[in-house]
Amino acid sequence: MKSYLEEYKSKLITAEKAASMVKSGDIVNYGAFNLKPIAYDEALGARAGEPGLEKVYIKLSGQMPPAPHVLLKDPEMKTFQVASWFFNAQDRYFGDKGILDFLPLNYHDTNQMTYRKDRSPASRRGDFWVAQVGPMDKHGNFNIGITNTDAYVKAMEAPCVIVEVNETLPRCLGGYQEFVHISMVDHIIEGPNRPLHDTGEIPSASPEETKIAELIMEEITDGCNIQLGIGTMPNAIGMMIANSDLQDIGIQTEMFCPAMVDMYENGKVTNANKYYDQYKTTYTFALGNKRTYDFIDDNPRLASCPVEYVNAPQRVCMQPKIISINNLLEIDLLTQACSETMGLRQVSGSGGQLDWVSGAFDSNGGKSFLAFTSTRTRKDGSLVSRIKPILTPGAVVTTPRHSIHWIVTEYGKVQLKGLSVWERVEEIVKIAHPDFRDELMAEAAKMGIWKRTNRRPL
Numbered sequence: 001m002k003s004y005l006e007e008y009k010s011k012l013i014t015a016e017k018a019a020s021m022v023k024s025g026d027i028v029n030y031g032a033f034n035l036k037p038i039a040y041d042e043a044l045g046a047r048a049g050e051p052g053l054e055k056v057y058i059k060l061s062g063q064m065p066p067a068p069h070v071l072l073k074d075p076e077m078k079t080f081q082v083a084s085w086f087f088n089a090q091d092r093y094f095g096d097k098g099i100l101d102f103l104p105l106n107y108h109d110t111n112q113m114t115y116r117k118d119r120s121p122a123s124r125r126g127d128f129w130v131a132q133v134g135p136m137d138k139h140g141n142f143n144i145g146i147t148n149t150d151a152y153v154k155a156m157e158a159p160c161v162i163v164e165v166n167e168t169l170p171r172c173l174g175g176y177q178e179f180v181h182i183s184m185v186d187h188i189i190e191g192p193n194r195p196l197h198d199t200g201e202i203p204s205a206s207p208e209e210t211k212i213a214e215l216i217m218e219e220i221t222d223g224c225n226i227q228l229g230i231g232t233m234p235n236a237i238g239m240m241i242a243n244s245d246l247q248d249i250g251i252q253t254e255m256f257c258p259a260m261v262d263m264y265e266n267g268k269v270t271n272a273n274k275y276y277d278q279y280k281t282t283y284t285f286a287l288g289n290k291r292t293y294d295f296i297d298d299n300p301r302l303a304s305c306p307v308e309y310v311n312a313p314q315r316v317c318m319q320p321k322i323i324s325i326n327n328l329l330e331i332d333l334l335t336q337a338c339s340e341t342m343g344l345r346q347v348s349g350s351g352g353q354l355d356w357v358s359g360a361f362d363s364n365g366g367k368s369f370l371a372f373t374s375t376r377t378r379k380d381g382s383l384v385s386r387i388k389p390i391l392t393p394g395a396v397v398t399t400p401r402h403s404i405h406w407i408v409t410e411y412g413k414v415q416l417k418g419l420s421v422w423e424r425v426e427e428i429v430k431i432a433h434p435d436f437r438d439e440l441m442a443e444a445a446k447m448g449i450w451k452r453t454n455r456r457p458l
Contacts, residue, residue, distance in 0.1 A: 004140035011188045018162050018187050018309035019043035022128065024054050029132025029154055032061035032085070033147045033285050036068070037164040039191045039400060040130050045069025048079045059103065059126065061085035062349075064197040067094075075099055085110075087340075092374040095346050102347055104396075107254060110150040110309035114157050121182050129158035133180065134169040141179040145172025145304030146196070146296075147285040152177035152395025154304060155184050164191040170297035174280055175305035180457050181455035200291045205236035208373045208410040212235045215413050216325060216369050217244070219406075223273035225250035225319045225363075227356050228257055229326035230287075237325055242266040250274050251281040253320050254311050254352045256302065258288040261295045275318050277303050281401075284310040311352045317366070324360035326353045328372035330386045330395065331407065333444050335371055335416055335424045337399040344394035354399055361405050361417070368405040369413075374433040385436040387428055389443035407431065425450040 012013035018040055022028060027298075028044070030036050046069065047053055058070050058080055070080045071094050083101035084091045094100035105113070114125050131151060142163055144151040155161050158417055163185050172178055205213065213236045220226075220241065226249060238259025241249060243266065244432035250271040260281070263269050271279045280303040286296055296302055309315060316322060327345070331337045340348040353370075359370035375383040391397070404416050407428065414427040425444045429437050444450035 004136065004138075005041060007140070007182055008136055008188060008237060010014040011185060013187050013189065015039035015043040015164070015189050015191075018130070018189055019047060021160065022047070022053075022056055024052065024374070026128065027059065027126040028128045028130060029126040030058060030060040031129075031144070032149050033135070033149060033287060034064055034148045034169070034196050035131040035144060035151060036060060036063050037130045037132055037189075037191070038166075038194055039189055040162065040164050042069045044165065045073040048074035050079065053079050056080050058082045058190065059085070062088050063090055065090065071099055074307050086351055087346050088289070089211060092347055102346045102349070104350060106350060108313070108352055110307050111153045112308065114150060114153050125157050126154075126303070127158070128160045128162060129154040129192060130162040131164065132166045132169065133163045134171055135165055136182060137169050140182040142182070142185070143169065143171045143179050145175065145178035146170055146293075148172070148175065148178055148304045149284050149307045149321050152180060155180045160187070161185050162187045162189065164189040166191050167193045168195045169291045172296055172302065172304040173298060174300050175282070175303035176309075177306045178304040195290075196293055199258070199287060200289055202235045202239065203232045205232055206373070209233045209236055210411040212371050213240055214375070215408050216371065217241070219367055219369075220323055221321070222247045223250070224323045225252045227322065227324040227360070228255070228259065229255040229351075229353070230255060230257075231440045233325050233327060234325050238263055241268055241377065248272045250319070251283070252277070252316065252322065253282070254284050254307065254356075256281070256283040256286040256288070256292070256296060258292045261288075261292055261416065264301075266294070266458060275320060282310055290372045306427070307352075311355040313355055313357075313359035313362065316356060317362035320364045320366070322360040322363035322366035324356035324366070324368040326356060326370055328370045328386070328407075330388055330391060331370075331372075331428065332388050332391045333425050333428060333440065333449060334390070334421065335392060335401040335404055335407070335428055336397045337401075338391050338395040339370075339398040341394065341396045343392045348395075350398050354403065357399050357403050357405065361403075369408050370399065370404060370406070371408040374382045374411055374431065376411040383433065383435065385433055385440070385441060387432040387436070389440065389447060
């Protein structure tokens with residue numbers, strides 16, 4: 001059997017040497033989420049302000065700590081322009097400072113924007129792909145399954161591929177494109193082996209979130225295939241499933257999250273009712289605590305796959321009884337849903353929400369739920385309704401009204417498919433906080449989308 005050790009040694013360079021290859025106008029794609037490079041980023045960030053180096057474009061996504069040095073070292077953006085495909089808390093901090101841009105996308109489109117030359121200009125694919133990877137195995141493979149998403153395709157298409165080895169990364173098995181081979185790699189950095197960021201224990205759900213979870217649980221039956229989004233509420237539903245009497249649950253999800261470990265350990269997950277990937281949990285990235293990462297390490301019951309394999313609506317709908325659960329920030333009386341901005345402020349991203357809303361509805365027996373608490377609390381303690389006459393000016397429509405299936409708050413759940421505008425007003429106001437219902441109906445009348453008349457009951 002061929003030994004790849006000599007090839008490995010020949011490609012080994014320092015982070016500083018790798019960062020020195022970047023020149024003005026280059027595009028550098030960082031690995032997403034847990035694959036963001038550490039040593040390379042520090043070395044590249046150290047070049048901020050270097051005479052003659054400018055307009056270097058860095059693309060990242062949902063960056064995990066530590067904060068990118070290309071942002072920390074260049075707050076005036078003299079050298080680097082940095083943008084993210086998905087905002088988390090750290091991204092929001094830099095976005096609020098005006099030094100981090102946002103890249104909108106449907107998550108399942110990610111790879112097509114890279115390899116389909118007719119879908120995106122070649123210049124947007126980038127000059128470098130740089131990412132953390134697991135240690136090379138005896139076959140010359142570096143594991144990238146912790147954030148499979150678009151990593152393999154980026155490595156295939158990039159003119160220069162630089163990997164930063166982190167021996168603490170879990171080895172994620174069971175799917176495909178969960179590795180890059182040394183033959184695809186131009187340069188290797190041996191990184192600081194920093195452990196993955198631990199998100200801590202699952203936060204306790206509020207009473208309102210618990211009520212929402214209970215309402216959705218009423219719709220989940222034996223043999224359903226579950227997708228959970230990011231946040232406390234989806235994890236709360238996962239914990240309820242783990243502690244329920246449900247059987248033969250499957251997991252088909254973009255993100256593998258901590259509650260899914262409990263679902264497995266309590267014997268709820270068999271994946272027996274899947275059309276494809278039967279008896280395996282399919283995911284495209286994982287975020288969580290050390291317990292989560294220990295669970296996915298070397299676990300062949302899980303399948304790490306590229307994002308279009310997991311998220312493309314035409315694939316999601318092939319699985320029966322998909323239950324998709326995602327968060328909202330606000331919704332208006334026209335039932336346009338915003339899940340990513342507060343006015344003009346970017347706080348999250350569209351991610352795969354529309355992928356799952358569409359795919360779950362088309363699934364045989366499937367249901368899509370967009371869930372949120374009916375109000376938020378201002379700093380002065382006053383309540384603001386998240387159901388609004390119109391979306392906050394500047395807010396982005398993440399999920400259009402014609403795609404929405406179920407909406408859930410702590411005051412109930414409503415199914416909007418097939419309803420008229422007038423009927424949607426009636427339904428959405430039913431699940432608003434009681435203090436705002438009369439005001440919302442009055443606003444709907446002013447807008448000309450509702451009036452009191454002899455209407456057929458819903």
